[in-house]
Amino acid sequence: MxxxxxxxxxxxxxxxxxxxxxxxxxxxxxxxxxxxxxxxxxxxxxxxxxxxxxxxxxxxxxxxxxxxxxxxxxxxxxxxxxxxxxxxxxxxxxxxxxxxxxxxxxxxxxxxxxxxxxxxxxxxxxxxxxxxxxxxxxxxxxxxxxxxxxxxxxxxxxxxxxxxxxxxxxxxxxxxxxxxxxxxxxxxxxxxxxxxxxxxxxxxxxxxxxxxxxxxxxxxxxxxxxxxxxxxxxxxxxxxxxxxxxxxxxxxxxxxxxxxxxxxxxxxxxxxxxxxxxxxxxxxxxxxxxxxxxxxxxxxxxxxxxxxxxxNFSWIGRFEIIEQGNSQWFLDGAHNELSLEQAAQWFAKNVHAAHVPQHRLLIFSHFSEERDGVALLESLARALVKHDAKPDHVIFTTYQEREDGYTRIDKTLKVPETPFPDLCTIYSSLWKKMHPDTAISTEPTIQGAIKLAEQISNQKGGIQAFFTGSLHLVGGALSLLRR
Incomplete structure (x- = not known):
């Protein structure tokens, strides 16, 4: 070879x-x-x-x-x-x-x-x-x-x-x-x-x-x-x-x-x-x-x-903020209950510090053989409510980055046993049950989730979007946001 x-x-x-x-x-x-x-x-x-x-x-x-x-x-x-x-x-x-x-x-x-x-x-x-x-x-x-x-x-x-x-x-x-x-x-x-x-x-x-x-x-x-x-x-x-x-x-x-x-x-x-x-x-x-x-x-x-x-400290994907016009993107690759609680607290602190309240989005994806994604989402929802940072709109997506299906050769990614559409449906039903007043969307790619968030930003005059639940999600988002 x-x-x-x-x-x-x-x-x-x-x-x-x-x-x-x-x-x-x-x-x-x-x-x-x-x-x-x-x-x-x-x-x-x-x-x-x-x-x-x-x-x-x-x-x-x-x-x-x-x-x-x-x-x-x-x-x-x-x-x-x-x-x-x-x-x-x-x-x-x-x-x-x-x-x-x-x-x-x-x-x-x-x-x-x-x-x-x-x-x-x-x-x-x-x-x-x-x-x-x-x-x-x-x-x-x-x-x-x-x-x-x-x-x-x-x-x-x-x-x-x-x-x-x-x-x-x-x-x-x-x-x-x-x-x-x-x-x-x-x-x-x-x-x-x-x-x-x-x-x-x-x-x-x-x-x-x-x-x-x-x-x-x-x-x-x-x-x-x-x-x-x-x-x-x-x-x-x-x-x-x-x-x-x-x-x-x-x-x-x-x-x-x-x-x-x-x-x-x-x-x-x-x-x-x-x-x-x-x-x-x-x-x-x-x-x-x-x-x-x-x-x-x-x-x-x-x-x-x-x-x-x-x-000079730098550690990508952890407590990271990217500002683009009226859109603020908050990214943290939290993927267990302890880290999700800390990430929710961080997001809340930052959105509360904003001079003008903006439309809040949560963009979430999680798959793991070792962790219960439903339990993690429930924990995240409780933490966001506790810290008074409940999102106005939730977008559930996958680990697939781009709509054209392209994946970098050196990006490591396990293929889930449970199809992502099924996971997104489960997560959507769960969130709707907990917070029926929240708008919910599903997108098959991270790129699609970002595009939808940008459309909402244009409609609402700005957004504060929070990516969390997986390092794969955050890594994909960073690759797309830092074009």
């Missing part, structure tokens, strides 16, 4: 599982430990199994991974923002001092293209670099199916492959620091092959991925805290009493100190980036991580680093 970017993406898609396994993992494949509720959660073979052997097959030792100087971040909400704030603080310090000169960032999922997941110095790696390193990993690992140890004889799945590609890229590109976001959990996550991080962190916790992580927030805390490592300072934001106790216990078990972080009083009060309370908390956590990282490397953040780090 020709080594091309398009072929790399086609091969990567073959590593997706058609369905998630339903059978609980055996103790031998999970190094079984007991979560607080005692409910077995890992299904099939855990994502961590094989990672060490695959890295070795690529020629990378544990020492090579250690030299990446990794900050490892887990949590339910705010992982991406915390990673981005941490990167921004380190980057501004580097521009002043020269260290760390090259900063790697691994996050998921992507909004607009797959290369967003693997970045160096604020930019996704190029198509050429992605292609080169993809085929180096692919050609080294696929032959392992013919023999070797039991763990290495398997081939990596989609997220495992992407994590391996990130490690390989950062090692080959000689980054001085790397920030890794976990995929879902922590203890059995593919990224937890990291044995000696510089520091670890847990962002805000809530119920999400319960089929994989357990039915209680204490179970989720147990899994997330699996990234704690002996001697690596651990940080977390203020949590509820139950998960806080679990995190303390796990830190003690793993022989590390745990620091609870609240909103820092040294952050500026007039920054638009920090106008959302949860973003102040994420920024405060990132500030602790960057400060500790640099301290351990013989450096120190100064006030200018902090100020410029906040000014």
């Amino acid at each position: 020709r080594r091309s970017y398009e072929n790399a993406l086609k091969l990567l898609e073959t590593r997706r599982r058609k369905v998630r396994p339903k059978t609980p993992a055996t103790p031998s494949t999970t190094q079984e430990s007991v979560t607080p509720s005692g409910v077995p959660t890992v299904k099939g073979i855990s994502s961590l199994v094989g990672m060490k052997e695959w890295l070795q097959a690529l020629g990378h030792s544990e020492s090579d991974v250690d030299k990446l100087n990794i900050i490892h971040i887990a949590g339910t909400k705010g992982k991406g923002s915390t990673c981005a704030f941490t990167r921004s603080f380190l980057r501004t310090h580097a521009l002043r001092t020269g260290f760390p000169a090259r900063i790697g960032l691994y996050t998921s999922p992507d909004l607009q293209c797959i290369r967003e997941r693997i970045q160096i110095n604020d930019k996704p790696i190029t198509e050429d670099l992605f292609t080169q390193y993809f085929f180096e990993v692919w050609e080294a690992l696929i032959p392992l199916g013919s023999g070797g140890c039991a763990e290495a004889s398997r081939q990596p799945r989609y997220l495992q492959f992407l994590a391996l590609l990130a490690f390989h890229t950062f090692i080959r590109e000689n980054v001085d620091a790397a920030i890794f976001e976990t995929h879902h959990g922590g203890e059995f996550d593919a990224t937890n092959v990291i044995r000696r991080p510089i520091a670890t962190a847990i962002t805000s916790l809530g119920l999400d991925h319960v089929a994989q992580l357990g039915p209680t927030v204490e179970d989720i805390a147990w899994h997330k805290a699996g990234i704690f490592k002996p001697g690596a300072p651990a940080f977390t934001v203020t949590q509820e009493a139950g998960p806080s106790e679990v995190l303390r216990k796990r830190a003690a078990e793993k022989n590390t100190g745990l620091t609870f972080v609240s909103s820092s009083n040294i952050l500026p009060t007039n920054s638009r980036v920090l106008s959302v309370p949860v973003q102040r908390l994420n920024c405060s956590l990132a500030l602790e991580l960057a400060t500790k990282f640099l301290q351990l490397k013989g450096h120190a953040l100064d006030a200018d680093d902090i100020s410029r780090g906040i000014d």
Whole structure:
């Protein structure tokens, strides 16, 4: 096969599982430990199994991974923002001092293209670099199916492959620091092959991925805290009493100190980036991580680093506002109940601050095998009413971006088992039952939803349109709004 970017993406898609396994993992494949509720959660073979052997097959030792100087971040909400704030603080310090000169960032999922997941110095790696390193990993690992140890004889799945590609890229590109976001959990996550991080962190916790992580927030805390490592300072934001106790216990078990972080009083009060309370908390956590990282490397953040780090912060699709004439587009890729509550509060705060009330639109789409879209929509509706930001018009749409059916080759998108028209009908009926006075529309594409919103804006003299429910929806909207 020709080594091309398009072929790399086609091969990567073959590593997706058609369905998630339903059978609980055996103790031998999970190094079984007991979560607080005692409910077995890992299904099939855990994502961590094989990672060490695959890295070795690529020629990378544990020492090579250690030299990446990794900050490892887990949590339910705010992982991406915390990673981005941490990167921004380190980057501004580097521009002043020269260290760390090259900063790697691994996050998921992507909004607009797959290369967003693997970045160096604020930019996704190029198509050429992605292609080169993809085929180096692919050609080294696929032959392992013919023999070797039991763990290495398997081939990596989609997220495992992407994590391996990130490690390989950062090692080959000689980054001085790397920030890794976990995929879902922590203890059995593919990224937890990291044995000696510089520091670890847990962002805000809530119920999400319960089929994989357990039915209680204490179970989720147990899994997330699996990234704690002996001697690596651990940080977390203020949590509820139950998960806080679990995190303390796990830190003690793993022989590390745990620091609870609240909103820092040294952050500026007039920054638009920090106008959302949860973003102040994420920024405060990132500030602790960057400060500790640099301290351990013989450096120190100064006030200018902090100020410029906040000014230069960028994380697309999170609490983002685009203004076009009389139309204001509010975008946040919230897709669980905790994040939807925060996004609704943010939208309400901004619409209330407007001098002239405008017609409010909600544009919503959600599909997931792991989450109940109906429950999420109900939660969002309650939050918008609670914060006095109930929309005048709701548009339900799909993940399909354009009316001509075109999809970018490097846009990752799962095809739902339930047809989108059926989901839109379900969501429409639900909203009509809750709020019969709201105008409701359905559109088969994101482009169609935007066109309808623009028509309403022309009729009403302006709109405040809120995109939420899915990163796929927000990513598509951003691609169309930023023509």
